Amino acid sequence: MKPVEPDLSQISEGMSRLNARLSPQSLAPLLAQLRERAPLVQCLTNSVVTNFTANVLLAAGAAPAMVDVPGEAGPFARIAGAVLLNLGTPHAEQREAMVEAAEAATDAGTPWVLDPVAIGTLAVRTGLARKLVEMRPTVIRGNPSEIKALAGMGSGGRGTDSTDSPDSAAEAGRHLALGYGAVVAISGPVDLITDGHQEVRLDNGHPYLTRVTGGGCALGALIAAFASLDGEVFSAVTAACGFYAVAAELAAAGATGPGSFQSAFLDRLHSTGPAQFGEGLRLL
Amino acid sequence: MKPVEPDLSQISEGMSRLNARLSPQSLAPLLAQLRERAPLVQCLTNSVVTNFTANVLLAAGAAPAMVDVPGEAGPFARIAGAVLLNLGTPHAEQREAMVEAAEAATDAGTPWVLDPVAIGTLAVRTGLARKLVEMRPTVIRGNPSEIKALAGMGSGGRGTDSTDSPDSAAEAGRHLALGYGAVVAISGPVDLITDGHQEVRLDNGHPYLTRVTGGGCALGALIAAFASLDGEVFSAVTAACGFYAVAAELAAAGATGPGSFQSAFLDRLHSTGPAQFGEGLRLL
């Protein structure tokens, strides 16, 4: 395995990063397309969130398939609409299946998402994340400390919890984006999405998402679902993050705690249409 | 492992398959018996649905036990009321435990259910399913594409998703039933249950069951629970499928999406009694 050496030649001090010219009107149709196509999303994810992740995909209109056994993961990545690799509980067999899936997805042109959960101080997943990022994921999603750790700019946080603001990881995100050709989504109170050239911030969401386990992990799967659609990956990632956060806001309005929120959130992922999504979206 | 060679000598072109002479009145008492006995159901199932499966069993009145470690799976299958083998995420250790459990269950006379999730194109699980079906499961449950793939009459679908109608797999189901001495339950908008000689169709259920992950997988576990009761397996399987679908209908009536449905479904599995079950059941 080579050390991480992002190609940073494209970054210069004075470089101006344009705000992406996205609008609610340009993103909302992607939700309609998602429901029309019901893309098959292969998830190799952690044991804590498999159920919630599958339910999020089903509620939103995609089709989950948790194929993470060596010998199956690769062949399936060739026929899936998109693949998610989430490093939350990376047992030996799953690690092998992840590398197999990343290779097959890359070879077949299947978009794939890397979610480097809790990397930094934890050796097994950090080594795996470095190997996988070299294989050039289509999208990288993480919280600020994970993004900084993956870029070699920090030591990681304490699990999926992160108190840093996404903007604190903006420079790390741009490095990853330019170095590996990925769209990078940094989750937090304000989400930041960057491809190194253009950026967008999302002022949606609700703290209840941090009181339900898998709030970030399931977003990674939804990003994969949107990344399978027509159009630019940058728009797809923004639409996924935005739709997820708008549904969370709508769900939180009637919830009395994280239990009722989780139930209402799945309902809203199912019932929120393109128009309501567009109306609720706040791009910065 | 021998190749799959169902004994088809009992099938002939002109054979008439009788509709089973089952009635709501004959099936409802099985639900009362389930609650009286609280059968212990050993589940070796996929990582996505373990929690939901256990909650379905508990809500309905059975007792789940997810014993799927080699060295424990076999001994436990001897004392369990019934066993479920679900191939959704067949990791190496679990595959070993499944063969151990099937052997012990067969030897001890414990009824066992095979759910060949997403077999067809996926090599690992397809090989395992062929091995397990040779061991003559008491019940086989699947969607139409899985049943066709297991019978060697199709290439499988895309995961647990299936758009084929159960009747499209009726012939495959009869082959499996007669070849291996199993009752076969084919899930879909109308469920079809066959033992090769008699058949019944169930016109109950709700599409929300396909928007909650594990909707089919948990049914496999409930079928195992009913199969542990007194009487014919064919009646038990029909009662399990019918009760599950009636509870889903009742739950869907007050739900606003798949999240609230899931919660209401567990409530209804718990609160629906034999009388309400019998009233709601629509046998075709």
Place this chain on the structure above:
Amino acid sequence: MKPVEPDLSQISEGMSRLNARLSPQSLAPLLAQLRERAPLVQCLTNSVVTNFTANVLLAAGAAPAMVDVPGEAGPFARIAGAVLLNLGTPHAEQREAMVEAAEAATDAGTPWVLDPVAIGTLAVRTGLARKLVEMRPTVIRGNPSEIKALAGMGSGGRGTDSTDSPDSAAEAGRHLALGYGAVVAISGPVDLITDGHQEVRLDNGHPYLTRVTGGGCALGALIAAFASLDGEVFSAVTAACGFYAVAAELAAAGATGPGSFQSAFLDRLHSTGPAQFGEGLRLL
């Protein structure tokens, strides 16, 4: 591995075991402290309850981290606030990680909880439990049959289900407490907590907790969270069991079954404050 030889020299026939001088007023502040600190709880737990366990911790105000991979489990146990080892589905890699975590936790002074799920007749977990208990867990939590089996005074029950009353395992609990220097929590309609010298009984809870899978397992994680706080472990364990049971009572009041209960339970774990906890607590 040495055989289990609890040091029973401290137990004598006539020994009087004092009721602990705990009061709702002395325990309620621990809940406030939990929310202030949000302790990081490392869970090595079974595949059925990972999601629910993490959601219980998040709702209550702690931070879950399911780090159970060899090579990571040990180092993480050094920095975690507390560790839970739950033997519900002890696959080979997790068994290795558990021993690693117990060693590191002991070495680093991190409190850890052992939950010997369904030990007795199941060989793999029973052997592992004997090995782990020798490493002197801070807390042992189980149902009566598990506590008796761990103390060598019974053959275990049928899974997590247990019909014995906690008092039937009181003597076994005292043996374990004195032999290994642990606080022992025995779950049931009335919870019993003992350290061999002092005891307390809790008359809170609701039967719905036995109709939701992981009702006991998630309590083990919450006990770990409280054990990370300042003060005596005995008080911490009592506060954890009491808070959990009071929240269950409040949730059950508005539930129509186990599904709506589960949702309301997470809401109540989140919304119940120290004052309401103290008011609801019934110490015997």
